[in-house]
Amino acid sequence: MLYVEILGNLPEMARDEVRAMLELAGGEIVSRDYLLLGVNAGEEALPFLDRLGLSHEYGKLVIEADSVEELLEKARGVEWPIGGTFKVDTETMANCRHNVLDLPRKLGAVIHSKGFRVNLSRPDTLVRVYCGERLHAGVRLRFFDPKDFERRKAHHRPFFRPISLHPRISRALVNLTKARRELLDPMMGAGGILIEAGLLGLRVYGVDIRPEMVEGAGMNLRHYGITNYELRQGDATGLAGLFHKRFEAVATDPPYGTSATLAGRKRDELYRDVLGSIHDVLEPGGRLAIAFPADFDGEEEAERVGFKPVGRYYQRVHKSLERYFYVFER
Ligand SMILES: C[S@@+](CC[C@H](N)C(=O)[O-])C[C@H]1O[C@@H](n2cnc3c(N)ncnc32)[C@H](O)[C@@H]1O
Known part of the structure; x- marks a missing residue:
């Protein structure tokens, strides 16, 4: 599973842009939580997602949960696709229903306990947690730099x-x-x-x-x-x-x-x-x-x-x- 974070100013157009690229790549949007799309597609979709204009980033979706506790519990059990050092970064969307203030520290500790090293200033891998109706955690693959x-x-x-x-x-x-x-x-x-x-x-x-x-x-x-x-x-x-x-x-x-x-x-x-x-x-x-x-x-x-x-x-x-x-x- 992948995630795509679309931009908020033309969200329906942004979603349909993702959908159009997935139609070319052979994938589909399977869920949506405000600006976060859950995408069912393989590696072959990545060059198509690289074309996007109205998105902020995309990555590998690792965990979805309905509470912070559930997220942390699942985080202990999964294999994190992390290369080198990491940092946890939260994105509090406008519809966020959970208290995520302390989440970077707690999730960071869980991932650290699995043998990965934290680097807050220059991490090799950015672990992203999106808070909306649900919680979604993944690993960033591509950031579309506004510059x-x-x-x-x-x-x-x-x-x-x-x-x-x-x-x-x-x-x-x-x-x-x-x-x-x-x-x-x-x-x-x-x-x-x-x-x-x-x-x-x-x-x-x-x-x-x-x-x-x-x-x-x-x-x-x-x-x-x-x-x-x-x-x-x-x-x-x-x-x-x-x-x-x-x-x-x-x-x-x-x-x-x-x-x-x-x-x-x-x-x-x-x-x-x-x-x-x-x-x-x-x-x-x-x-x-x-x-x-x-x-x-x-x-x-x-x-x-x-x-x-x-x-x-x-x-x-x-x-x-x-x-x-x-x-x-x-
Ligand atoms: C809004 S501009 C396009 C801007 C363009 N999308 C860009 O990003 O630079 C519209 C253009 O249509 C051209 N235009 C107007 N009437 C036209 C016609 N009948 N056939 C072809 N071009 C025409 C104008 O000269 C103008 O350059």
Whole structure:
């Protein structure tokens, strides 16, 4: 068993991102306690979990218990998958129902008595205890350092436009499409989504109506070492004529309505035409992940052109921008 701790700001989207990766890897989510997911999957799932954007960490799940006493009792009986020294670290989630104040010391003593050495400043293995409805103890395998994502935020790129999604969200959109080989962003802007897809080793295709975006996105991709790409200047409402191929997956963040980014089109009309155009070039069974402002009914319009809705996630960005991220299947 594995655990994945998802981030708290878009929890349903984060859970579905994990689920999408497990569908590729052949595993499943078997339990959930607030932000902690219990996952049934083998070692072969780890490279897929390594792709995650909206998670904090994952690891091996060792014990689950309904009280501190039960946890300590079980801790005496199990084999701890600890290499070298260790430290116990507790995560008190918002729904924590147990008194875990003294738990690191008590659990540390139990594990120590089994022959492992404690190192509080630089442990080789971090034992994690999550307190929610239940108690869950495991060993961390991978921590997703926020700095890695922060480093790719828009203002760190050579070609800067302040219209980019946060890299964690871009990464999640890519993953929600379940892309394995390639991904198209037909309104790529500065290329934020394509950067995340490219870093996963996917071949990336991009379109933007503005030539300076095509040049800038290329610059940004190369800056992050991504060379497996094809970018075109063109209109996202006419994709079938641009590449003469179908795509495994599409993810995009269309403009929200300032006249400059809409390139002279009416917003809702542009959204409808883009949905139809994406449907034309997506492989059967292929997925689209797309963001729309909350006052546009993306689901109704997508169904009209033949998409099947798979997921919808609300986000309030600020006072004047609320949006939904949608996932559709062709
Ligand atoms: C919100 S931005 C995309 C930001 C991008 N996801 C990123 O992270 O950098 C939307 C982009 O759509 C482009 N655009 C607008 N109308 C378009 C159309 N009809 N076809 C293609 N691109 C278009 C705009 O030029 C703009 O760069």
